[in-house]
Amino acid sequence: MSGDTLLIQEALGEKVGKFIQCVACFLGGLVIAFIKGWLLTLVLLSCIPPLVISGSMMSFAFEKLASRGQAAYSEAATVVERTIGSIRQVCQSS
Numbered sequence: 001m002s003g004d005t006l007l008i009q010e011a012l013g014e015k016v017g018k019f020i021q022c023v024a025c026f027l028g029g030l031v032i033a034f035i036k037g038w039l040l041t042l043v044l045l046s047c048i049p050p051l052v053i054s055g056s057m058m059s060f061a062f063e064k065l066a067s068r069g070q071a072a073y074s075e076a077a078t079v080v081e082r083t084i085g086s087i088r089q090v091c092q093s094s
Helices: 002-036 038-045 048-093
Strands: none
Touching: 002 038
């Protein structure tokens, strides 16, 4: 159990650092864009809501597909377990 918590801690630490780096880069770029050309920046900011909406839709689609895949793997594991159990019974009774 302690090994799993260590893996989770390492994964979260890396993701949090990457998230902070990406947010800082985005905000810094936004500030520079407003300084260099505020009108074009305002026009380009109108593209952010459709990007967020499409990204969230893709995220939900991937999550749904991943859960279907996990269910299929679970069902396949059950079939394999039953098959191996049946083979053991046949071998033991012979």
